Amino acid sequence: MFLHQTFNWISFQLHILKNILIFLAPAIPMTIKLTLVAFALALLLGLLVGLARLSQNGLIKALSKIYVDVLRGIPLLVQIFFIYFGLGKVLNLDRFVAGVIAIAVCYSAYLAEIIRAGIQAIHKGQYQAALSLGMTPYQTMRYVILPQSLRIIVPPVANEFIASLKDSSLVSIIGLRELTRAGREYYSQYFVDFQTWLVVGIIYLIMTLSLSRLVAYLEKKYRVHGYGIPH
Protein backbone atom coordinates (compact mmCIF):
# COMPACT_ATOMS: atom_id res chain seq x y z
CA MET A 1 0.00 0.00 0.00
CA PHE A 2 2.68 2.45 1.12
CA LEU A 3 4.96 1.24 -1.62
CA HIS A 4 2.22 1.79 -4.16
CA GLN A 5 1.64 5.38 -2.99
CA THR A 6 5.34 6.12 -3.14
CA PHE A 7 5.55 4.73 -6.64
CA ASN A 8 2.60 6.88 -7.75
CA TRP A 9 4.17 9.96 -6.24
CA ILE A 10 7.48 9.33 -7.96
CA SER A 11 5.91 8.73 -11.35
CA PHE A 12 3.84 11.90 -10.96
CA GLN A 13 6.93 13.90 -10.11
CA LEU A 14 8.82 12.45 -13.06
CA HIS A 15 5.92 13.41 -15.28
CA ILE A 16 6.11 17.02 -14.08
CA LEU A 17 9.87 17.13 -14.54
CA LYS A 18 9.49 15.76 -18.05
CA ASN A 19 6.90 18.42 -18.89
CA ILE A 20 9.16 21.14 -17.55
CA LEU A 21 12.08 19.84 -19.57
CA ILE A 22 10.00 19.76 -22.76
CA PHE A 23 8.86 23.31 -22.06
CA LEU A 24 12.38 24.59 -21.37
CA ALA A 25 14.30 22.77 -24.09
CA PRO A 26 13.59 25.26 -26.94
CA ALA A 27 15.06 28.09 -24.81
CA ILE A 28 18.42 26.37 -24.25
CA PRO A 29 19.89 27.27 -27.68
CA MET A 30 19.20 30.94 -26.97
CA THR A 31 21.23 30.79 -23.75
CA ILE A 32 24.09 29.13 -25.62
CA LYS A 33 23.91 31.56 -28.55
CA LEU A 34 23.76 34.58 -26.25
CA THR A 35 26.78 33.38 -24.26
CA LEU A 36 28.89 32.46 -27.27
CA VAL A 37 28.30 35.68 -29.21
CA ALA A 38 28.70 37.90 -26.15
CA PHE A 39 31.85 36.13 -24.97
CA ALA A 40 33.54 36.16 -28.38
CA LEU A 41 32.94 39.89 -28.51
CA ALA A 42 34.17 40.25 -24.92
CA LEU A 43 37.42 38.45 -25.78
CA LEU A 44 38.10 40.74 -28.71
CA LEU A 45 37.33 43.87 -26.70
CA GLY A 46 39.25 42.51 -23.72
CA LEU A 47 42.39 41.91 -25.80
CA LEU A 48 42.26 45.46 -27.18
CA VAL A 49 41.62 47.03 -23.79
CA GLY A 50 44.22 44.79 -22.12
CA LEU A 51 46.87 45.88 -24.64
CA ALA A 52 45.73 49.49 -24.25
CA ARG A 53 46.30 49.18 -20.50
CA LEU A 54 49.96 48.44 -21.26
CA SER A 55 50.31 51.21 -23.83
CA GLN A 56 53.17 53.70 -23.67
CA ASN A 57 50.69 56.40 -24.63
CA GLY A 58 49.43 58.08 -21.47
CA LEU A 59 46.01 58.97 -22.85
CA ILE A 60 45.23 55.47 -24.14
CA LYS A 61 46.44 54.04 -20.86
CA ALA A 62 44.25 56.38 -18.80
CA LEU A 63 41.14 55.83 -20.95
CA SER A 64 41.46 52.05 -20.77
CA LYS A 65 41.89 52.25 -17.01
CA ILE A 66 38.67 54.28 -16.74
CA TYR A 67 36.89 51.78 -19.01
CA VAL A 68 37.89 48.87 -16.79
CA ASP A 69 37.15 50.66 -13.52
CA VAL A 70 33.71 51.88 -14.57
CA LEU A 71 32.49 48.64 -16.10
CA ARG A 72 33.86 46.49 -13.32
CA GLY A 73 32.26 48.70 -10.70
CA ILE A 74 28.66 48.61 -11.90
CA PRO A 75 26.45 45.52 -11.49
CA LEU A 76 25.75 43.66 -14.72
CA LEU A 77 22.01 43.89 -14.04
CA VAL A 78 22.20 47.68 -13.94
CA GLN A 79 24.26 47.67 -17.16
CA ILE A 80 21.58 45.55 -18.83
CA PHE A 81 18.87 48.00 -17.73
CA PHE A 82 20.95 50.92 -18.90
CA ILE A 83 21.70 49.46 -22.31
CA TYR A 84 18.20 48.11 -23.02
CA PHE A 85 16.01 50.81 -21.49
CA GLY A 86 18.47 53.68 -21.75
CA LEU A 87 20.53 53.31 -24.92
CA GLY A 88 18.09 50.81 -26.42
CA LYS A 89 15.30 53.35 -26.62
CA VAL A 90 17.56 55.79 -28.46
CA LEU A 91 19.31 53.31 -30.74
CA ASN A 92 16.34 50.98 -31.07
CA LEU A 93 18.19 47.85 -29.94
CA ASP A 94 16.34 44.56 -29.75
CA ARG A 95 16.57 42.39 -26.65
CA PHE A 96 19.18 40.02 -28.01
CA VAL A 97 21.52 42.78 -29.20
CA ALA A 98 21.14 44.66 -25.92
CA GLY A 99 21.86 41.49 -23.94
CA VAL A 100 24.93 40.67 -26.05
CA ILE A 101 26.31 44.20 -25.70
CA ALA A 102 25.76 44.28 -21.95
CA ILE A 103 27.47 40.95 -21.30
CA ALA A 104 30.26 41.59 -23.81
CA VAL A 105 31.11 45.02 -22.45
CA CYS A 106 30.97 43.95 -18.83
CA TYR A 107 33.07 40.82 -19.34
CA SER A 108 35.57 42.63 -21.57
CA ALA A 109 36.59 44.62 -18.49
CA TYR A 110 37.37 41.46 -16.51
CA LEU A 111 39.08 39.82 -19.49
CA ALA A 112 41.19 42.94 -20.12
CA GLU A 113 42.61 42.63 -16.62
CA ILE A 114 43.30 38.90 -17.06
CA ILE A 115 45.01 39.48 -20.41
CA ARG A 116 47.04 42.38 -19.01
CA ALA A 117 48.17 40.26 -16.08
CA GLY A 118 49.02 37.39 -18.45
CA ILE A 119 51.24 39.65 -20.52
CA GLN A 120 52.86 41.26 -17.49
CA ALA A 121 53.60 37.86 -15.99
CA ILE A 122 56.15 37.20 -18.74
CA HIS A 123 59.65 37.94 -17.52
CA LYS A 124 61.14 41.13 -18.96
CA GLY A 125 64.17 39.14 -20.06
CA GLN A 126 61.96 37.68 -22.78
CA TYR A 127 61.36 41.14 -24.24
CA GLN A 128 65.04 42.00 -23.95
CA ALA A 129 66.08 38.79 -25.69
CA ALA A 130 63.58 39.28 -28.53
CA LEU A 131 64.39 42.96 -29.00
CA SER A 132 68.14 42.34 -28.86
CA LEU A 133 67.69 39.88 -31.75
CA GLY A 134 66.29 42.77 -33.77
CA MET A 135 62.61 41.84 -33.50
CA THR A 136 60.11 44.70 -33.58
CA PRO A 137 57.80 45.30 -30.61
CA TYR A 138 54.94 43.80 -32.64
CA GLN A 139 56.94 40.67 -33.55
CA THR A 140 58.03 40.35 -29.93
CA MET A 141 54.42 40.45 -28.75
CA ARG A 142 53.17 38.15 -31.51
CA TYR A 143 55.84 35.43 -31.46
CA VAL A 144 57.36 35.56 -27.98
CA ILE A 145 55.05 37.13 -25.39
CA LEU A 146 51.47 36.22 -26.38
CA PRO A 147 52.13 32.50 -26.97
CA GLN A 148 53.46 32.31 -23.42
CA SER A 149 50.70 34.50 -21.96
CA LEU A 150 48.07 32.32 -23.62
CA ARG A 151 48.96 29.38 -21.45
CA ILE A 152 48.72 31.51 -18.33
CA ILE A 153 45.37 33.07 -19.18
CA VAL A 154 43.48 29.99 -20.42
CA PRO A 155 42.26 28.83 -16.97
CA PRO A 156 41.04 32.26 -15.74
CA VAL A 157 39.46 33.02 -19.13
CA ALA A 158 37.64 29.69 -18.99
CA ASN A 159 36.38 30.68 -15.55
CA GLU A 160 35.00 33.91 -16.98
CA PHE A 161 33.37 32.00 -19.81
CA ILE A 162 31.53 29.77 -17.36
CA ALA A 163 30.58 32.81 -15.27
CA SER A 164 29.21 34.57 -18.35
CA LEU A 165 27.07 31.55 -19.16
CA LYS A 166 25.51 31.79 -15.71
CA ASP A 167 25.19 35.57 -15.90
CA SER A 168 23.34 35.29 -19.21
CA SER A 169 20.34 34.41 -17.01
CA LEU A 170 20.22 38.09 -15.99
CA VAL A 171 19.13 39.00 -19.49
CA SER A 172 15.82 37.25 -18.74
CA ILE A 173 14.84 40.45 -16.94
CA ILE A 174 14.43 42.36 -20.23
CA GLY A 175 12.26 39.59 -21.63
CA LEU A 176 14.68 37.73 -23.88
CA ARG A 177 13.38 34.16 -23.93
CA GLU A 178 16.41 32.24 -22.78
CA LEU A 179 16.51 29.44 -20.22
CA THR A 180 15.73 31.42 -17.08
CA ARG A 181 12.97 33.39 -18.79
CA ALA A 182 11.40 30.13 -19.95
CA GLY A 183 11.56 28.88 -16.37
CA ARG A 184 9.66 31.95 -15.17
CA GLU A 185 7.04 31.45 -17.87
CA TYR A 186 6.52 27.83 -16.88
CA TYR A 187 6.23 28.77 -13.23
CA SER A 188 3.66 31.50 -13.89
CA GLN A 189 1.52 29.03 -15.86
CA TYR A 190 1.65 25.97 -13.61
CA PHE A 191 2.86 27.30 -10.23
CA VAL A 192 5.31 24.48 -9.58
CA ASP A 193 8.24 26.43 -8.22
CA PHE A 194 10.43 23.77 -6.61
CA GLN A 195 10.54 21.48 -9.63
CA THR A 196 10.87 24.29 -12.19
CA TRP A 197 13.91 25.88 -10.63
CA LEU A 198 15.40 22.48 -9.87
CA VAL A 199 15.32 21.62 -13.58
CA VAL A 200 16.58 25.06 -14.64
CA GLY A 201 19.45 24.73 -12.16
CA ILE A 202 20.35 21.23 -13.34
CA ILE A 203 20.40 22.32 -16.99
CA TYR A 204 22.79 25.16 -16.15
CA LEU A 205 24.90 22.77 -14.12
CA ILE A 206 25.12 20.27 -16.98
CA MET A 207 26.22 23.05 -19.34
CA THR A 208 28.85 24.49 -16.99
CA LEU A 209 30.23 21.07 -16.03
CA SER A 210 30.57 20.03 -19.66
CA LEU A 211 32.30 23.31 -20.37
CA SER A 212 34.86 22.84 -17.62
CA ARG A 213 35.50 19.32 -18.87
CA LEU A 214 35.98 20.67 -22.37
CA VAL A 215 38.38 23.33 -21.13
CA ALA A 216 40.43 20.79 -19.20
CA TYR A 217 40.63 18.65 -22.33
CA LEU A 218 41.66 21.58 -24.53
CA GLU A 219 44.24 22.72 -22.01
CA LYS A 220 45.82 19.31 -22.10
CA LYS A 221 45.66 19.00 -25.86
CA TYR A 222 46.96 22.48 -26.71
CA ARG A 223 49.38 22.68 -23.83
CA VAL A 224 52.30 24.94 -24.64
CA HIS A 225 55.48 22.94 -24.82
CA GLY A 226 58.40 23.70 -22.62
CA TYR A 227 56.49 24.25 -19.42
CA GLY A 228 55.94 22.07 -16.41
CA ILE A 229 57.31 18.58 -16.13
CA PRO A 230 59.79 17.67 -18.86
CA HIS A 231 58.38 15.14 -21.27
Next chain:
Amino acid sequence: MIAKCGNFLLPRDVIIPRSSSGDDNIPLERGHAFMIIQTREISKRFGEIIALDGVNFEVEAGEVVVIIGPSGSGKSTLLRCLNGLEKTDSGEIIIDGIKLDKDKKSIHKVREELGMVFQEFNLFPHLSVLGNLCLAQETVRKRSKPDAEKISLELLKKVGLLEKKESFPNQLSGGQQQRVAIARALAMNPRIMLFDEPTSALDPEMIGEVLEVMKNLAKEGMTMLVVTHEIGFAREVAKRIIFMDQGKIIEEGRTEDILNSPQNPRTIAFLSKVLK
Protein backbone atom coordinates in the same frame (compact mmCIF):
# COMPACT_ATOMS: atom_id res chain seq x y z
CA MET B 1 105.04 64.87 -0.16
CA ILE B 2 102.39 64.26 -2.73
CA ALA B 3 104.52 61.71 -4.52
CA LYS B 4 104.87 59.69 -1.34
CA CYS B 5 101.14 59.43 -0.91
CA GLY B 6 101.01 57.93 -4.35
CA ASN B 7 97.71 57.03 -5.88
CA PHE B 8 95.66 57.76 -2.85
CA LEU B 9 95.81 61.44 -3.58
CA LEU B 10 94.57 61.12 -7.11
CA PRO B 11 91.09 62.45 -7.77
CA ARG B 12 88.69 59.54 -7.49
CA ASP B 13 87.55 59.57 -11.07
CA VAL B 14 90.69 60.05 -13.02
CA ILE B 15 91.33 57.39 -15.63
CA ILE B 16 94.93 56.50 -15.30
CA PRO B 17 96.70 56.45 -18.65
CA ARG B 18 99.18 53.69 -19.10
CA SER B 19 102.47 53.96 -20.83
CA SER B 20 103.36 51.29 -23.28
CA SER B 21 105.84 48.82 -21.86
CA GLY B 22 108.10 48.98 -24.88
CA ASP B 23 108.52 45.68 -26.68
CA ASP B 24 104.85 44.77 -26.42
CA ASN B 25 103.26 45.15 -29.81
CA ILE B 26 99.68 45.70 -28.69
CA PRO B 27 98.89 49.18 -29.91
CA LEU B 28 97.67 51.34 -27.10
CA GLU B 29 97.25 54.40 -29.24
CA ARG B 30 94.29 52.96 -31.03
CA GLY B 31 93.40 56.05 -32.99
CA HIS B 32 94.41 54.55 -36.33
CA ALA B 33 92.42 51.32 -35.97
CA PHE B 34 88.73 50.95 -36.75
CA MET B 35 86.72 51.64 -33.62
CA ILE B 36 83.62 49.50 -33.92
CA ILE B 37 82.15 50.78 -30.65
CA GLN B 38 82.53 54.39 -29.61
CA THR B 39 80.80 56.06 -26.69
CA ARG B 40 81.09 59.68 -25.65
CA GLU B 41 80.05 60.90 -22.23
CA ILE B 42 77.04 58.61 -21.92
CA SER B 43 74.96 59.10 -18.79
CA LYS B 44 71.91 57.31 -17.49
CA ARG B 45 69.95 57.64 -14.30
CA PHE B 46 67.13 55.63 -12.81
CA GLY B 47 65.32 58.16 -10.65
CA GLU B 48 67.80 59.11 -7.96
CA ILE B 49 70.32 56.46 -8.86
CA ILE B 50 73.03 57.39 -11.31
CA ALA B 51 73.73 54.25 -13.30
CA LEU B 52 76.17 55.71 -15.81
CA ASP B 53 78.04 58.93 -15.29
CA GLY B 54 79.85 60.19 -18.37
CA VAL B 55 81.27 56.96 -19.75
CA ASN B 56 83.79 57.16 -22.59
CA PHE B 57 85.32 54.15 -24.21
CA GLU B 58 86.10 52.59 -27.53
CA VAL B 59 86.41 49.06 -28.78
CA GLU B 60 88.45 48.13 -31.79
CA ALA B 61 87.10 45.64 -34.34
CA GLY B 62 88.19 42.13 -33.39
CA GLU B 63 89.08 43.10 -29.85
CA VAL B 64 87.94 41.25 -26.72
CA VAL B 65 87.31 43.64 -23.85
CA VAL B 66 86.27 42.57 -20.37
CA ILE B 67 84.40 44.90 -18.05
CA ILE B 68 84.76 44.22 -14.35
CA GLY B 69 83.52 46.01 -11.28
CA PRO B 70 81.37 45.60 -8.18
CA SER B 71 77.66 44.94 -8.62
CA GLY B 72 75.65 48.07 -9.23
CA SER B 73 78.58 49.77 -10.92
CA GLY B 74 76.69 50.20 -14.19
CA LYS B 75 78.30 47.42 -16.26
CA SER B 76 75.06 45.77 -17.33
CA THR B 77 73.36 49.11 -17.90
CA LEU B 78 76.22 50.06 -20.18
CA LEU B 79 75.71 46.95 -22.32
CA ARG B 80 71.95 47.51 -22.47
CA CYS B 81 72.50 51.11 -23.55
CA LEU B 82 74.74 49.97 -26.39
CA ASN B 83 71.92 48.06 -28.09
CA GLY B 84 69.18 50.47 -27.16
CA LEU B 85 67.43 48.31 -24.56
CA GLU B 86 67.96 51.27 -22.24
CA LYS B 87 67.89 54.81 -23.53
CA THR B 88 70.74 57.03 -22.44
CA ASP B 89 69.93 60.42 -20.94
CA SER B 90 72.85 62.09 -22.67
CA GLY B 91 75.96 61.28 -24.65
CA GLU B 92 76.63 59.59 -27.94
CA ILE B 93 76.94 55.97 -28.99
CA ILE B 94 78.30 54.98 -32.38
CA ILE B 95 78.27 51.31 -33.33
CA ASP B 96 80.02 50.32 -36.53
CA GLY B 97 79.62 53.84 -37.83
CA ILE B 98 75.90 54.01 -37.02
CA LYS B 99 74.92 56.66 -34.53
CA LEU B 100 72.38 55.39 -32.05
CA ASP B 101 69.68 57.99 -31.62
CA LYS B 102 66.01 58.24 -30.82
CA ASP B 103 64.68 57.08 -34.18
CA LYS B 104 63.73 53.44 -34.37
CA LYS B 105 65.62 52.72 -37.57
CA SER B 106 69.03 53.35 -36.07
CA ILE B 107 68.22 51.20 -33.04
CA HIS B 108 67.16 48.44 -35.39
CA LYS B 109 70.27 48.72 -37.51
CA VAL B 110 72.48 48.68 -34.44
CA ARG B 111 70.72 45.63 -33.00
CA GLU B 112 71.41 43.76 -36.21
CA GLU B 113 75.12 44.30 -35.60
CA LEU B 114 75.01 43.36 -31.92
CA GLY B 115 74.34 39.95 -30.48
CA MET B 116 73.59 39.83 -26.78
CA VAL B 117 73.88 37.05 -24.24
CA PHE B 118 72.17 37.48 -20.88
CA GLN B 119 72.92 36.26 -17.38
CA GLU B 120 69.53 34.49 -17.22
CA PHE B 121 69.84 32.98 -20.75
CA ASN B 122 66.34 34.22 -21.67
CA LEU B 123 65.63 31.41 -24.09
CA PHE B 124 62.04 31.33 -25.34
CA PRO B 125 60.51 28.53 -23.24
CA HIS B 126 57.66 27.80 -25.65
CA LEU B 127 59.99 27.03 -28.55
CA SER B 128 62.37 24.13 -29.11
CA VAL B 129 66.10 24.76 -29.32
CA LEU B 130 65.82 24.87 -33.10
CA GLY B 131 62.79 27.17 -32.83
CA ASN B 132 64.75 29.52 -30.59
CA LEU B 133 67.51 29.75 -33.19
CA CYS B 134 65.20 30.10 -36.18
CA LEU B 135 62.59 32.62 -34.95
CA ALA B 136 64.54 35.85 -35.40
CA GLN B 137 66.28 34.56 -38.52
CA GLU B 138 62.88 34.13 -40.15
CA THR B 139 61.14 37.23 -38.77
CA VAL B 140 64.04 39.71 -38.81
CA ARG B 141 66.51 38.42 -41.39
CA LYS B 142 63.65 37.06 -43.55
CA ARG B 143 65.46 33.81 -44.20
CA SER B 144 63.47 30.87 -45.51
CA LYS B 145 62.81 28.10 -43.03
CA PRO B 146 65.27 25.62 -44.64
CA ASP B 147 67.99 28.27 -44.76
CA ALA B 148 67.43 29.24 -41.14
CA GLU B 149 67.48 25.60 -40.06
CA LYS B 150 70.67 24.90 -41.95
CA ILE B 151 72.43 27.83 -40.26
CA SER B 152 70.98 26.84 -36.88
CA LEU B 153 72.21 23.28 -37.16
CA GLU B 154 75.71 24.43 -38.06
CA LEU B 155 75.78 26.70 -35.01
CA LEU B 156 74.39 24.00 -32.73
CA LYS B 157 77.17 21.75 -33.93
CA LYS B 158 79.66 24.48 -33.12
CA VAL B 159 78.42 24.81 -29.52
CA GLY B 160 78.22 21.01 -29.23
CA LEU B 161 74.45 20.70 -28.86
CA LEU B 162 73.36 19.25 -32.18
CA GLU B 163 71.64 16.31 -30.49
CA LYS B 164 69.52 18.72 -28.41
CA LYS B 165 67.90 20.48 -31.36
CA GLU B 166 64.43 19.13 -30.61
CA SER B 167 64.63 19.69 -26.83
CA PHE B 168 62.88 22.48 -25.00
CA PRO B 169 64.84 24.92 -22.82
CA ASN B 170 63.52 23.48 -19.55
CA GLN B 171 65.01 20.11 -20.47
CA LEU B 172 68.52 21.55 -20.69
CA SER B 173 71.07 22.33 -17.99
CA GLY B 174 72.03 25.95 -17.37
CA GLY B 175 75.27 25.57 -19.27
CA GLN B 176 73.49 24.03 -22.25
CA GLN B 177 70.88 26.79 -22.22
CA GLN B 178 73.57 29.44 -22.26
CA ARG B 179 75.32 27.75 -25.18
CA VAL B 180 72.01 27.71 -27.06
CA ALA B 181 71.60 31.42 -26.24
CA ILE B 182 75.04 32.13 -27.69
CA ALA B 183 74.18 30.16 -30.83
CA ARG B 184 70.87 32.03 -31.11
CA ALA B 185 72.67 35.37 -31.04
CA LEU B 186 75.29 34.17 -33.54
CA ALA B 187 72.60 33.02 -35.96
CA MET B 188 71.90 36.67 -36.72
CA ASN B 189 75.50 37.15 -37.96
CA PRO B 190 76.34 39.95 -35.54
CA ARG B 191 79.62 41.83 -35.87
CA ILE B 192 79.87 42.32 -32.12
CA MET B 193 78.84 40.10 -29.23
CA LEU B 194 77.85 41.53 -25.85
CA PHE B 195 77.97 39.18 -22.87
CA ASP B 196 76.21 40.26 -19.69
CA GLU B 197 77.60 38.08 -16.88
CA PRO B 198 77.08 34.94 -18.98
CA THR B 199 78.29 32.53 -16.29
CA SER B 200 76.96 34.18 -13.13
CA ALA B 201 73.76 32.13 -13.00
CA LEU B 202 75.52 28.82 -13.65
CA ASP B 203 76.55 26.04 -11.34
CA PRO B 204 80.36 25.95 -11.05
CA GLU B 205 80.72 22.73 -13.05
CA MET B 206 78.97 24.30 -16.04
CA ILE B 207 80.95 27.52 -16.26
CA GLY B 208 83.79 25.86 -18.15
CA GLU B 209 81.71 24.70 -21.12
CA VAL B 210 80.30 28.19 -21.68
CA LEU B 211 83.70 29.87 -21.37
CA GLU B 212 85.08 27.33 -23.84
CA VAL B 213 82.51 28.42 -26.46
CA MET B 214 83.36 32.05 -25.78
CA LYS B 215 87.09 31.42 -26.08
CA ASN B 216 86.60 29.75 -29.46
CA LEU B 217 84.54 32.72 -30.58
CA ALA B 218 87.31 35.08 -29.54
CA LYS B 219 89.85 33.00 -31.47
CA GLU B 220 87.73 33.40 -34.59
CA GLY B 221 88.16 37.14 -34.29
CA MET B 222 84.73 38.14 -33.00
CA THR B 223 84.58 41.53 -31.34
CA MET B 224 83.45 40.83 -27.80
CA LEU B 225 82.49 43.00 -24.88
CA VAL B 226 82.15 40.83 -21.81
CA VAL B 227 80.89 41.74 -18.35
CA THR B 228 82.14 38.99 -16.08
CA HIS B 229 83.70 38.09 -12.77
CA GLU B 230 85.71 35.30 -14.38
CA ILE B 231 89.18 36.78 -14.03
CA GLY B 232 90.72 33.60 -15.42
CA PHE B 233 88.78 34.09 -18.65
CA ALA B 234 89.83 37.72 -18.82
CA ARG B 235 93.47 36.81 -18.31
CA GLU B 236 93.35 34.23 -21.08
CA VAL B 237 91.21 35.95 -23.70
CA ALA B 238 90.82 39.66 -23.09
CA LYS B 239 93.15 42.18 -24.61
CA ARG B 240 91.89 44.96 -22.38
CA ILE B 241 90.08 45.29 -19.08
CA ILE B 242 87.82 48.13 -18.07
CA PHE B 243 87.14 48.60 -14.37
CA MET B 244 83.91 50.39 -13.50
CA ASP B 245 82.57 51.67 -10.21
CA GLN B 246 79.58 53.89 -9.44
CA GLY B 247 78.74 54.46 -13.08
CA LYS B 248 82.22 55.55 -14.10
CA ILE B 249 85.20 53.97 -15.76
CA ILE B 250 87.80 54.13 -13.01
CA GLU B 251 90.65 52.43 -14.79
CA GLU B 252 91.29 50.73 -18.08
CA GLY B 253 94.25 49.18 -19.74
CA ARG B 254 95.88 46.02 -20.97
CA THR B 255 94.76 42.89 -19.18
CA GLU B 256 98.09 42.00 -17.65
CA ASP B 257 98.68 45.57 -16.47
CA ILE B 258 95.31 45.84 -14.76
CA LEU B 259 95.52 42.41 -13.18
CA ASN B 260 99.14 42.53 -12.13
CA SER B 261 99.59 46.16 -11.18
CA PRO B 262 96.35 48.05 -10.79
CA GLN B 263 96.82 51.69 -9.99
CA ASN B 264 93.53 52.96 -8.59
CA PRO B 265 92.84 52.03 -4.96
CA ARG B 266 89.32 50.95 -5.84
CA THR B 267 90.59 48.61 -8.54
CA ILE B 268 93.11 47.23 -6.11
CA ALA B 269 90.43 46.66 -3.46
CA PHE B 270 88.09 44.99 -5.94
CA LEU B 271 90.71 42.73 -7.46
CA SER B 272 92.02 41.68 -4.07
CA LYS B 273 88.51 40.42 -3.26
CA VAL B 274 87.90 38.73 -6.63
CA LEU B 275 91.31 37.09 -6.91
CA LYS B 276 91.25 35.71 -3.39
